[in-house]
Amino acid sequence: MEFFFEWFRVLYEETGINLPFLYDSYDRNRMFNGFLTTIWLSLVCLFFSIVIGIVGAWLQGSSFKWSRRIVNGYIQLFRNTPPLVQLYFFYFAIGTLLPRVENDWGGQSPMLGSFAWAAISLSFFAGAFNVEIFRSGIEAVPKSTVEAAEALGFSKLQIYKDITLPLAFRVVLPALNNNLVNLVKTTTLAYAIAVPEMLYEANQIWSDNVNVTEMMVFLLLAYFALVGVLVGGMNRWERSMKIPGYG
Amino acid sequence: MTYKSDLPVMMPPKPYEAEPFFRLEMRHVVPIAVFLIIGATMAFASDGDGKQSRMEVLMNWAPLLLKGFIFNLIISVSAMALGTAVGAILGLGQISLNRPLSAGSWFVTQFFRNAPWLVLLFFAMFLLPFEIDLFGLKIPFPDWFKAILGLSLPVMANVSEIVRGAVRSLPSGQWEAAESLAYTRRQTLWLIILPQCVKRMLPPWMNLYSILTMATVLASIVGVSEVMTLTGRALSAEGGRPELLAPFYGFVLLLFFIYCYPIARFTVWLEKKFAVIN
Numbered sequence: 001m002e003f004f005f006e007w008f009r010v011l012y013e014e015t016g017i018n019l020p021f022l023y024d025s026y027d028r029n030r031m032f033n034g035f036l037t038t039i040w041l042s043l044v045c046l047f048f049s050i051v052i053g054i055v056g057a058w059l060q061g062s063s064f065k066w067s068r069r070i071v072n073g074y075i076q077l078f079r080n081t082p083p084l085v086q087l088y089f090f091y092f093a094i095g096t097l098l099p100r101v102e103n104d105w106g107g108q109s110p111m112l113g114s115f116a117w118a119a120i121s122l123s124f125f126a127g128a129f130n131v132e133i134f135r136s137g138i139e140a141v142p143k144s145t146v147e148a149a150e151a152l153g154f155s156k157l158q159i160y161k162d163i164t165l166p167l168a169f170r171v172v173l174p175a176l177n178n179n180l181v182n183l184v185k186t187t188t189l190a191y192a193i194a195v196p197e198m199l200y201e202a203n204q205i206w207s208d209n210v211n212v213t214e215m216m217v218f219l220l221l222a223y224f225a226l227v228g229v230l231v232g233g234m235n236r237w238e239r240s241m242k243i244p245g246y247g
Numbered sequence: 248m249t250y251k252s253d254l255p256v257m258m259p260p261k262p263y264e265a266e267p268f269f270r271l272e273m274r275h276v277v278p279i280a281v282f283l284i285i286g287a288t289m290a291f292a293s294d295g296d297g298k299q300s301r302m303e304v305l306m307n308w309a310p311l312l313l314k315g316f317i318f319n320l321i322i323s324v325s326a327m328a329l330g331t332a333v334g335a336i337l338g339l340g341q342i343s344l345n346r347p348l349s350a351g352s353w354f355v356t357q358f359f360r361n362a363p364w365l366v367l368l369f370f371a372m373f374l375l376p377f378e379i380d381l382f383g384l385k386i387p388f389p390d391w392f393k394a395i396l397g398l399s400l401p402v403m404a405n406v407s408e409i410v411r412g413a414v415r416s417l418p419s420g421q422w423e424a425a426e427s428l429a430y431t432r433r434q435t436l437w438l439i440i441l442p443q444c445v446k447r448m449l450p451p452w453m454n455l456y457s458i459l460t461m462a463t464v465l466a467s468i469v470g471v472s473e474v475m476t477l478t479g480r481a482l483s484a485e486g487g488r489p490e491l492l493a494p495f496y497g498f499v500l501l502l503f504f505i506y507c508y509p510i511a512r513f514t515v516w517l518e519k520k521f522a523v524i525n
Contacts, residue, residue: 076508076511077504079511080461080503080508080511081500081503082460082461082464082503084464084468084475085464085475085496085499085500085503086500088475088496089496089497089500093492093496093497094493096489096492097489140257142257142258171257185361185363185364188364188365188366191365191468192468199363199365199366213374216370216374219366220358220366220367220370223361223362223363224362228357228361231361
């Protein structure tokens with residue numbers, strides 16, 4: 001392995017193509033941690049955005065006028081404003097309003113760090129799309145199925161959890177995957193509030209080594225590969241979850 | 248193949264559409280925004296205690312921020328025009344019968360669709376020269392121009408997909424009927440297929456424009472002085488008072504909402520109007 005990495009040092013000395021994240025162990029760690037942060041941020045946002053989507057879709061179908069109105073307002077607000085401004089609003093405006101807590105070194109630090117705010121803001125952003133996606137799936141479940149479940153004595157929550165959602169899930173999977181791919185691409189915005197994800201670490205490396213071209217090309221290829229693998233996996237999953245003879 | 252049944256297991260999937268925001272329609276948005284801004288100014292104007300109140304400060308800076316916002320719109324319109332022009336060509340390349348051409352167009356489309364907008368913007372910002380030397384004539388490349396180029400890359404890829412999807416969505420009977428009437432492939436495409444596609448392409452194209460408008464703030468990260476950069480400067484010029492952060496960023500959110508919400512409603516209306524009833 002060490003030989004493989006050394007080869008890139010030789011490559012740099014011979015040709016001037018500088019890829020320090022391969023031959024330099026410090027930069028390698030930075031880049032790898034950035035990669036992990038991107039994945040971790042995506043997973044956290046994915047989880048919370050799906051939770052928001054499921055709960056929001058349930059509230060939208062509820063019989064209270066005001067719960068429906070609030071969910072609609074949330075969707076429209078988050079869909080029609082730039083995610084970066086939302087991120088700034090959460091991080092700078094709401095983040096400074098929260099009380100400060102004492103950190104390990106006895107100093108004062110904000111209650112939530114940049115990673116937490118990025119996760120919250122991006123979850124709300126992706127969640128706004130997920131509510132609509134889930135709702136379209138729930139509407140595809142016919143009333144007769146719900147009535148049949150009611151006749152069998154299922155409670156409202158049970159019907160949603162055991163009947164509607166599993167059926168709806170298969171319908172919405174393509175749209176949901178689309179949104180997930182968008183979410184992974186949107187995690188780059190966390191760069192703006194200094195979350196050490198892939199773009200941020202790449203920026204650090206090119207600031208230290210002045211190799212913007214190589215890092216930029218690598219970054220494009222890395223995201224292309226990451227999203228490509230994701231899309232490929234999701235397409236396979238979609239095919240295996242497809243309801244036969246439907247859609 | 249569809250079966251008619253009184254008790255289907257699943258209904259056919261419907262495209263989801265956004266419900267209006269408190270039943271607001273396009274025409275309501277501007278008066279409400281004006282009312283909100285004026286009302287808030289009136290309410291906050293009275294509580295002066297030496298320091299300017301938050302709303303007064305915001306009102307002082309509002310004209311500058313609006314100018315920045317207009318710059319955002321200029322960037323979005325230019326990037327959209329450029330991206331649509333190149334993307335349409337790329338989309339036609341994708342449906343071409345020439346194998347290498349269609350494979351190449353497909354790869355370019357996928358590549359730029361999969362890359363995050365911000366990374367593409369960085370790419371354009373750092374790798375394009377600040378001026379090009381064309382036969383002794385120096386053409387400068389200001390950073391806003393590079394931002395337009397960077398933002399038009401993902402737009403190009405998405406437009407290409409929209410064109411391909413629209414052509415694919417037409418029933419194959421259209422192609423076959425045209426063939427039986429002895430139309431050439433080019434004639435079929437220009438006279439029969441594409442005119443029908445325009446209707447189908449318009450709603451997703453407008454959606455894309457809305458997404459692009461919201462992406463123009465990314466240019467602030469790479470140092471173009473648009474509304475987000477100006478907000479940051481205004482905030483630091485006011486001495487970084489923390490209580491100003493919420494109104495300023497809220498104001499920027501409001502600006503984008505006022506612009507993008509009517510577009511979203513209009514898109515929904517278009518979708519309904521152009522919906523194909525089977």
